[in-house]
Amino acid sequence: MKTIFTVLILISSWTIFSQTQDVVGNYKLTLETKEKDLFEYELILQQDGTFSFHYHATIKQGIPPESNKYGKGNWTLKNNVISLSSDKQKDIDEKHTLDFTNSKARFIVKSPRDKTDRIVKPHIKFLESEISWIKGIDVFKI
Secondary structure, three states: OHHHHHHHHHHHHHHHHHHHHHHOEEEEEEEEOOOOOEEEEEEEEOOOOEEEEEEEEEOOOOOOOEEEEEEEEEEEEEOOEEEEEOOOOOOOOOOEEEOOOOEEEEEEOOOOOOOOOOOOOOEEEEEEOOOHHHOOOEEEEO
């Protein structure tokens, strides 16, 4: 009985580890408008459960014309939903002003059951956040 229990624990831990391995990495989205305004989003998910986020905007008619916003914190994965959080004491400072507490995103990949030829590039879609402009953004794995 102990052997079966140990084997089950090992198999489930390998499954969880392999799912986390797929999510870890760099994600980016670059958007350019007809007016040559530029919006860049970059999310880095580290193996140790931490993340960093950088938003860069160059808006020709903006005041200021260029802006950068940063955020960092911790992330967890459960059922392809990534929960992001920032500790106000250690993650929020003069540079890292974005608070990702209560933010959720979905990790999207092609299902192994999908036998079609369509290509689904691995990406993360922000579903919920107190940062209003980030909801609905898709960042793609690079």
